[in-house]
Amino acid sequence: MNKGKAEKKYCLGIESTADDFSVGIVSFEGEILANIIDAYVPPEGGIHPREAARHHADVAGKVVEKALKKAEIKPEDITLIAFSQGPGLGPCLRTGATVARALASYLCVPLVGVNHCMAHIEIGRLTTGAKDPLTLYVSGGNTIVAAFDSGRYRVFGETLDIALGNCLDVFAREAGLRPRMGKPLGAMVEELARKGKVFASLPYTVKGMDLSFSGLLTAAINMLGKEVSLEDLCYSLQETAFSMVTEVTERALAHTEKKEVLLTGGVAANKRLQEMVKFVAEEHDAKFCVVPSEFAIDNGAMVAWAGVLAFTHGITTPIEESFVKLRWRLEEVEVPWVK
């Protein structure tokens, strides 16, 4: 084994907030050595937290092993264990936390629990080079517009009910689409939307800087099988939902006057959304950064990197305080490494 590697410090990060169980390994300098993601694909319907947690427990050992192999390091080279402590689904979070506690106590290394949303922003900054961005984080579980101010990431806008990705997924399932390996439901909606031509009017709900997608989802589902084609409906749903998040992003951008916009989360892979957010960013003379897909979806590398940042700034989580926080808000987290 490479001798130089043994002297370096590595953090192993565990992500398990929802359907993905992932282990990432990063060096304290910010090199990403491994990022193994094992997704739970439900046989039908949405994610059942208990079933997803069962999946995570089943694959945990294997994924950790794969990550170590990929990173070409031995377990004893690990100097820190990080895990997503919240927000997320209880059973899934607890499985990841249990694995993290076990590893930390087994290897006798410190443990650090990190905020999942903060980790998304931090890996975005690391992989795109953005320094102080306004972040639009859109996934199956979160829809957040946030930016740094006075020691924390402040949430300027967010969903009042369901997340953007959830809205698209539920619609897709109601339309009879089924996820296939390597192709999530969101990508299928995107593909169909590209063929859509006629715009159908759907509820557009922006409240201040906050958003609501539940009425939009219900209206879109009610139109299924009626005179509007599925392609047109996907197109209209995407246009409406994406215009909502883009409007809020633009307002937050005008308000904060940040010079970078970071797009992340599972929905960030959507080309139409990228186009819209990029347009707004450029109009406000801000640089548009989109996080590479592998690090935009839920992943262990982001947790590992956030763990390194926290640990090198004196933050650790003793095992007796490592209970999971299902509704841990982004703005509760101090980020002393920024600025």
Place this chain on the structure above:
Amino acid sequence: MGEISQWQLIKKGAEAWLYLANWHGRKVVIKKRLPKHYRTPELDERIRIYRTVREPQLMHEAKKAGVPTPIIYLVDIKEAMIVMEFIEGDQVKKLLGLISQEERDRLCYDIGELIGKLHKNGIIHGDLTTSNMIQDADGKIFFIDFGLGEKINEVEAKGVDLHLMKRALQSTHFKFADECFNAVVRGYSSILDHAIVKNVLEKIKEIERRGRYIIERKGSREPSCGSEEVRKGFKHLK
């Protein structure tokens, strides 16, 4: 509209551009909702026209309810443009950090009263932030920017409206968000019936539970160290 002269762009807002201009010898503000090219033209037109029509209607309603708003002079639906009175004063956003705690308390109490008056008359502002409030030299507080508002007499809408005020205080004035919001609630409570206020405050709590606003209590028991089964799973890593 030849009567408008001396256009001077004062703010490129996210939603509209604001101009200062002269209209028959009066100093006026022109709010123009420009097309947003990121969104599909059908949706863009729908949103711009809808808001341009709704905003002056609600400003008029607000005035009837006793909440100061700029006088509307002209509305041009085709151009998505509103011509209104120019209010000389300071944005509450800028004032809050500059005044004493006592003055801040008074100001927030007054704001709460005004929100109470709106809600009492079924007017939802839709974007209650301190940027959308201007205090003139006489201490009169004007509410502006009703583009996201609606006329609806439901507890849910009132709850969301007040919740937005709270969130705006938390994101922009985090140093004194709590004291400010408490004063807003006191002012609000002085206008509306006790029972309604109670319902609205309950609603805010419910809205917060819907999103991700609550800190998990330490109640859920967690094993203090890794379970045997998981630890067994790592034996092969040796």
